[in-house]
Amino acid sequence: MTRQVRAIGGPAAVVAGLHRWIDGHDPHVQAAVWLLLAHEVWPRRTEFVAACVNHSPDGGWWIDFRAARIAFDNGRFDTASSTELAVLDLAITVGTDRFRFRAMGPGNARAVATAVAHAVGADR
Numbered sequence: 001m002t003r004q005v006r007a008i009g010g011p012a013a014v015v016a017g018l019h020r021w022i023d024g025h026d027p028h029v030q031a032a033v034w035l036l037l038a039h040e041v042w043p044r045r046t047e048f049v050a051a052c053v054n055h056s057p058d059g060g061w062w063i064d065f066r067a068a069r070i071a072f073d074n075g076r077f078d079t080a081s082s083t084e085l086a087v088l089d090l091a092i093t094v095g096t097d098r099f100r101f102r103a104m105g106p107g108n109a110r111a112v113a114t115a116v117a118h119a120v121g122a123d124r
Contacts, residue, residue: 011044014053017061018043028102032095033063039087041080048088051076065095 018037022030036042043049051071052064069092071077077088093099101109117123 013059014043014049014061017055017059018053018063021060021062026097026102028094028097029065032065032091035087035091035094036063039084039091041084042088042091045077045080047071047076047079063095065092068092069096 015037018033022033025033043053048068048071052068054062054064068088072085072088072092077085080088094101099112101112104112114123
């Protein structure tokens with residue numbers, strides 16, 4: 001069972017704040033946060049928010065993807081389902097630009113996108 005966030009303003013504030021944070025951000029960060037928001041699990045889990053979601057006094061919210069990787073690798077999220085963990089692992093990988101998407105040319109970027117779409121069956 002997913003535990004609910006007890007953050008200032010609750011899960012809705014976290015979600016709204018993360019939506020605001022990605023406006024104008026680097027595409028890889030936008031993609032990572034969008035994945036987490038679309039999945040709807042991680043911004044609502046207390047252990048995730050405690051480990052790597054930051055809140056500033058002015059109301060801003062952001063994810064520290066390096067802190068998320070450390071928490072993930074140390075088993076802090078191991079009570080999650082295998083699908084939840086897979087989504088989080090991918091979002092962290094994208095959010096930290098592990099595969100250097102920012103430096104990738106359009107041809108390689110299309111090839112990567114096509115390969116991922118095929119792997120998940122989205123091209124069928």
